[in-house]
Amino acid sequence: MEEKxxxxxxxxxxxxxxxxxxxxxxxxxxxxxxHPSFFVCRRHDDQKRYYELKPDDQPDAAKFYDCCGAEDPEAFGCTTSFHVSYDDD
Known part of the structure; x- marks a missing residue:
């Protein structure tokens, strides 16, 4: 049992x-x-608030991680924790 x-x-x-x-x-x-949040595309004009893009905005108005503001989609994660397996519930 212990071996298993x-x-x-x-x-x-x-x-x-x-x-x-x-x-x-x-x-x-x-x-x-x-990153605990998604990479999003939004306008943030005052650097403090994030706004949803409106239909007439350029699609690349601002792209960044919603959690930390990193603009590179390959940016090193901003949070550390234990690994979580697909097998864990």
């Missing part, structure tokens, strides 16, 4: 947030780096 539990813990899983593989024994509170 150990095997499950060392089984590699894929994190649904950062898409990296990990094992239960290597999963720490800083293992996963991700």
């Amino acid at each position: 539990k150990e095997m499950e813990e060392e089984k590699e899983k894929i994190c649904k947030r950062c898409k990296k593989s990990y094992t239960a024994s290597s999963n720490t509170s800083s293992s996963c780096r991700f």
